Amino acid sequence: MHVQLVENEQQLEDAYSVRKTVFVEEQLVPIEEEIDEFEAEAAHFVLYENDQAIGAGRFRVIDGFGKVERICVLPTHRIAKGSGRKIMNFIEGYALSKGITSLKLNAQTHAEGFYSKLGYQTVSDIFLDAGIPHVTMIKKI
Numbered sequence: 210m211h212v213q214l215v216e217n218e219q220q221l222e223d224a225y226s227v228r229k230t231v232f233v234e235e236q237l238v239p240i241e242e243e244i245d246e247f248e249a250e251a252a253h254f255v256l257y258e259n260d261q262a263i264g265a266g267r268f269r270v271i272d273g274f275g276k277v278e279r280i281c282v283l284p285t286h287r288i289a290k291g292s293g294r295k296i297m298n299f300i301e302g303y304a305l306s307k308g309i310t311s312l313k314l315n316a317q318t319h320a321e322g323f324y325s326k327l328g329y330q331t332v333s334d335i336f337l338d339a340g341i342p343h344v345t346m347i348k349k350i
Contacts, residue, residue, distance in 0.1 A: 210263075210292065212299035215253035223262035224255045231281035238339040243279075251278070252303065256296050258286065266296050268303060274347075275300075275309040297327055301350050310350050318342040 215221050225244065232238040247269060256264030264282040268275060277300055282292040304312060315338060316324045321331060324346050333345035 210256060210258045210290075210295055212264075212296055213255050213257060214299075214303065215255060220255050221253055223257075224253045224265040224267075227255070227262050227265040227283060228279055228281055230283060232279070232339075235284065236339075236341060238341070242339050247278075254296060254300060254303075256282070256292055264292050264296050266300055268300050270307070270309060271313075273309075274311050274313040275304040275307075277312055277314040280314070293323060294327065297324075305350060312348045312350060314346050315343045316346050318344060321346070 213220060215224055228243060229240070232243045233240050248267075251267040251269045254266045254268070255262050263286045264280075266280040267278045269278065270276070277297070280293065280296055280300075282296070286292045301312065304310070312329075314324065314329065316329070318335060321344055325331070327348070329346035329348045331344045331346050335342050335344055337343070
């Protein structure tokens with residue numbers, strides 16, 4: 210398994226494919242909410258296993274924070290494989306390479322424990338995003 214910073218159209222399509230499978234098909238997020246106006250300004254990442262895209266995420270800088278977004282892994286690769294951790298570690302390294310040391314993300318509440326294990330702290334009450342309960346979490350790296 211390896212994470213790739215998206216550098217070409219095929220890799221971007223791979224990222225979108227994973228995101229559509231997880232968010233649009235599985236979680237029923239409308240496609241116009243999932244693929245949004247911030248795609249062009251974001252750095253995108255794809256997790257590959259044997260040349261198959263199995264995970265994705267994106268990163269933007271907003272008000273001095275690195276905003277980690279759209280982290281997802283295909284259902285077949287979620288449990289005990291370290292896929293999500295691998296994506297997060299890569300994105301955190303990318304943030305550091307850009308001089309960003311404060312990260313923020315909006316976690317679905319079912320994933321709050323995962324992010325807590327990675328050192329993120331919850332700083333908000335529960336709110337809905339695309340009809341799904343979320344919390345805002347932050348981390349200094």
